Amino acid sequence: MPVNLTAPDPASLFPVPGITLGIGSAGIKKPGRKDVLVMKLAAGSTVAGVFTKNRFCAAPVQLCREHLAQATPAALVVNTGNANAGTGLDGRERALKVCDALAQEMGVAREQILPFSTGVILEPLPHEKIVAALPQAVANLAPANWAEAAEAIMTTDVVSKAASKQVVIAGKTITITGIAKGAGMIHPNMATMLGYLACDAKLPQPLLQALVKHAADRSFNCITIDGDTSTNDSFMLIATGQSGLEITDAAGADYAVLRGAVTEVAQTLAQAIVRDGEGATKFMTVQVEGGRDETECKAVGYAIGRSPLVKTAFFASDPNLGRILAAIGYAGIDDLDVDQLDLYLDDVLVATRGGRNPAYREEDGQRVMNKAEILIRVVLNRGAVDATVWTCDFSYDYVKINADYRS
Structure with missing residues (x-):
């Protein structure tokens, strides 16, 4: 639904x-x-x-x-x-x-x-x-x-x-x-x-x-x-x-x-x-902050938003959040300094300066992942430009809908 x-x-x-x-x-x-x-x-x-x-x-x-x-x-x-x-x-x-x-x-x-x-x-x-x-x-x-x-x-x-x-x-x-x-x-x-x-x-x-x-x-x-x-x-x-x-x-x-x-x-x-995405159960806002320009901010947002691994993790409410870092890393910003990067899930600081936040607890990530609407906030700390992308999860129903589309 x-x-x-x-x-x-x-x-x-x-x-x-x-x-x-x-x-x-x-x-x-x-x-x-x-x-x-x-x-x-x-x-x-x-x-x-x-x-x-x-x-x-x-x-x-x-x-x-x-x-x-x-x-x-x-x-x-x-x-x-x-x-x-x-x-x-x-x-x-x-x-x-x-x-x-x-x-x-x-x-x-x-x-x-x-x-x-x-x-x-x-x-x-x-x-x-x-x-x-x-x-x-x-x-x-x-x-x-x-x-x-x-x-x-x-x-x-x-x-x-x-x-x-x-x-x-x-x-x-x-x-x-x-x-x-x-x-x-x-x-x-x-x-x-x-x-x-x-x-x-x-x-x-x-x-x-x-x-x-x-x-x-x-x-x-x-x-x-x-x-x-x-x-x-x-x-x-x-x-x-x-x-x-x-x-x-x-x-x-x-x-x-x-x-x-x-x-x-x-x-x-x-x-x-x-x-209303096909089979969607979660609505995610990907907010990318502190970029040098809108193009690179959107590139990061889309890399996260269209990653099947990220989307399936959110469907399962599984805080396997290293998948988000991987998506950021292949977004195409060749000179990205990951040691300057922070990642939040709603109000939870998951990673800071490129590594796991020492204070992060998986139960905090799980609390957010169980919600129907989730904010993924990426702070690049390399400029003053922000951009937002909206996406959803991948569920079993997405495959069913598209497998049966012409029938």
Whole structure:
């Protein structure tokens, strides 16, 4: 079961003026399941995104990048159950047929449709099923469908993921609401599984692009479940402009407030993905302090967070904490002086100046390891930069889920 995570209360998700969402059932993998989402954007909306750096990126990722450069987006369409990745030219053609069908339904150009897919890789996209479900999704477009939308994009997720926040900027109430999906194949390298955030401020596209990258680098690019970067990772940020607040200056106080709020919602969604990691029983925060730069701090955080030996020890609640030191040692910091390093497990000082703390007792480590949420704190003592990575443990169920994924 997810670690301290439940499905969002639909009443807690604020509609974003300028966004309507519709859900359809195409039966891609399971008959009757909600597996198609359409998001319609108000005229004048701006859209920015970051995508997977996996060279085998999926056909919809390729098309989404192209369409963003060609036209002002009018709608997003998402399907689950099939990733349309590793499908070559045929995959692009099938994704374009979905774009064409939705464009015709909405009376816009195909380039104004942004397609997304998630699910099994290397299988042809059943575009006919998706096209057949589009009229249903368009017919139930509504501003308050965020909770249903979060359900419609799930794959191996146990619970849906959504978050919402309102903040007052320059006397205007700005609404930020987002959804995400992901539970496995999570080690984002620029984006995340799938994530969609919308706000009703108005920003020019270049400024919105800077904002989505800032938020991704502090949220979805700080999580790992299994060290696998997906072929379909996409994180999109939409600004509808319906609130009447316009922000054009990245150096201004208004932008800083909005950036902080967007990043907070993105972090909530990113952490929800880790809490719902396939088979997860523990949620771990890896806090690396005193580095020379963010790159080396994240390298240490990820080395710990994706180590199978570390993750299985945490699943067993076994304070075999030398595994953490080993991960730090192979993180790639060639001039790391381990004699300057301290390691904490929550409030317990485990190792100091590169060796076991003389006062450390295994029962203290065991007390922390028995908890569902644990802080791993690494102090490098070589600079003034910090970084945080969120991860989870590996349980028997992780293997079962992935062994049975296509069955």
